[in-house]
Amino acid sequence: MDTGVGEENMIDHRRRADGSELFLLSSKVPLQDDLGTVIGLVGISLDITEQKTIERKLKSTIQTLEETKLQLIEAEKLKTIGRLSAGVAHEVKNPLNVVSLGAQYLESQIEGPEEILEIIRDIREAVKKANDVIFELLDYSSPHEMEMEPANINQLIEHVLGLLRHNLLTARIQVCCDLDDKLDPVRLDSQKMEQALINLVLNAISVMKSGGTLTLRSSSWQMKTTGSNVAGAMTELFEIGDTIVSVEIIDSGAGLSEDDENKAFDPFYTTNPTGQGTGLGLSVTRSIVDLHHGMITLENRTDGPGAVAQILLPAATETKK
């Protein structure tokens, strides 16, 4: 009897009867008779399933860490853009000043024809618009304390849609507004709440990859019930009789996976490829809503494909905290 060529430290991947995975580290040697026929096998196997599972987890953790690192770099880049915007504003405003003053001078020196005066007025109007955009950039990027005052959230929605007009057009997204014109005012920091709405609209745009419809709806109602028919968080935040203002941002994308629903508001959670978004938008949005003593939910639509982000805020008269 002799031995053939054996195999050392081979990893066997098998499935147990219950379907679970089994990893074995095996070394085997075939036994041969005098004619060289294999008559048996001698081997030893070590169950390394646990080690393999830990290895996989470690690999996945390392990958998550790598992605998080890239997202942190993205977030840092955004912070840098914020810091740079003051300098950019200065560099842009000086040429704008020249154009504006030049147009004002021409307007003061020319009596006609009307077409020329019209052109000059258009130039002045264009300068004003460009200047407004710079202000938006400056105000958006500069840190500031909370400044709460009663405001109509419909105006914020309209302003946000104006700011994101270009993004919506480029993404071929149709906008439907269903805004309650008798909406109760809400005590809020307009700039921060605008940031929250911008994040939600940008998120909705990002999930409608081949265009779609974005619906923005506002409404207010009085809380009449409590208990099991009302979300737990609502009963913690609002009481019977409170007026609640609701803003819904409804997309027509593919909807949310179970993972999305559970993790959407987690910092750095994103369904976008790395480098396209920081994964901080919804997390920041929730923090902003929390600062306003409100709540935010993100769920799949019940009337078709897509998701609904809903912000609930106490009406101005109800704010007691």
Added chain:
Amino acid sequence: MKIKLSPSKKNSHSTKVLVVDDDPAITRMIKLNLEGTGEFEVKNVNESPAALAAATDFEPDIILLDVVMPEADGGDIAMQLRSNKKTKRIPILFVSAMVSKKEAQKGLYRSGGEHFLAKPVDTNILQSSIHTILYGSK
């Protein structure tokens, strides 16, 4: 198409304005606009270290001072002007691009005891701001 020009206004040069900004296009435009009203005589300075000498020679009623300039910024120039016997009483109006929307909407506003106006400047607001600083109101 023929462009009709307005008859030029008589310049009585009642108010002397020194404009200090590193951008020659801006100072030129401010000069054209202010002198175009027939009410101002304007001298421009584009190199901030030359501001003190220009103020001493020209003896302006008011100085329009840019804030961010490469060689010496508006704050440095203001300190130099205020430590000089001949120029310390000349009012200064800072014209700045680094202004928030809220501040810009106020037109002429005060911050830290100084007068500020936002860029881009509107000639009418600039004119009325100069009046306010020099005479209390237009």
